[in-house]
Amino acid sequence: IVYEAATADIGDINMIDPFHLQKYDISAVNYNRDIENFPILKSILERIGTNIYKSPTDMAISKTKDGILDDSVIVEAAKQEVIRRYFRYKKENLLGIIEKDVVDRTEKLMLKLGVDESYRKVVLAARDCAEQGYNQGKGYKSLFCGTAIEIDDGKKIITGKNSPLLHSESAAVINSLKHLALVPDNIHLIPEDIIQRIRKMKRNVGGSVNPSLDVSEMLIALSVSIGNNSYSGRCIEKIPLLNGCEIHTTHIPNIGDEEGIRNLKMNLTTDALSSQRIYLRT
The missing domain is CATH 1.20.1570.10 (dip2346 domain like)
Known part of the structure; x- marks a missing residue:
């Protein structure tokens, strides 16, 4: 079959x-x-x-x-x-x-x-995450995305929502690394000023309509942040644990998200929602 x-x-x-x-x-x-x-x-x-x-x-x-x-x-x-x-x-x-x-x-x-979409655990978790983002008024420019990652051999599912700073995939990866490295939720791994500089460059140089960080950009920003706090280094050490993990997102990822997830050796699926906003996301 x-x-x-x-x-x-x-x-x-x-x-x-x-x-x-x-x-x-x-x-x-x-x-x-x-x-x-x-x-x-x-x-x-x-x-x-x-x-x-x-x-x-x-x-x-x-x-x-x-x-x-x-x-x-x-x-x-x-x-x-x-x-x-x-x-x-x-x-x-x-x-x-x-x-x-x-x-x-x-x-x-x-x-x-004897299976359907919901048999894949991360699917419903990602959809619920996107709905929570909508109900909480989060998201970015009326686009509410959710991503879920299954870690710890399926024992734990970590989610992430999109925001003006990060794509939902980036947020889910960061949240997963923080969980694996035992980093408290209130700790910011990447200083906001670094993210804002990247966003400014993407908007001014690349003309991006959505300058929030995709997974590839987030991983680079995370490595740059090691000098700012030790937590970033601890999280980077846990990256190999994402190898083989299942990840699902409610929208079509952009190239930077797909490449970053592929480099992390995770198994990606997507709902591929048909919103035109998604296709224009860069």
Whole structure:
């Protein structure tokens, strides 16, 4: 199912290998492309005087299962990967990269697995965070974004809201690092004057309509702030703990957010809201 989700944009599916069934009277699952092209390979092999394969399955007997010690871990990882693919396709469909049927195909795979969007813990947490921002009158220029990060092996979910100073992704990363480094919430890791200087440069030099800091900019500002307080250094030391963490945001991240999150090696998904303000965010 994960393979079908990963290739939903090109329509690949898993099928019973008819060649294997005919030859050995054993049902084996294989990829449709292998099955469709096996007659071509078989013809080529016969022409060169060898025919060692009787079916596509013969060509690649998988020994992966021999290395699986806990099937429940594999099943859970598969569910999470299919959901991540689903959110990716939703975003790409919204941007006009793929057709809606790819999203629908992946959603059907999720139904087979008995999961939906909410199965990914950070999804509802990010949406609730954005709603809280709206109710509290936070956000920036009537745009209310929420981001959630799952840390401590899923034991804790940390959120962040957007503001005139930081994107919601940046706020969530900072809040996560503070939690991991045991830094009190009332401690400001990055002096506001540093943030304001960056915002001023983005507005005056780059013409940015939203000069708040994305993740890439925030990480640079955090490293610069080490000289101002020891807490920043402690938080930077905890950055490796974000590797592999799940993160979800309610809006389409900009390039700086995506690159920063990718550098942190986190698994990103997004609701890809259709507000025009989001597309103009830089």
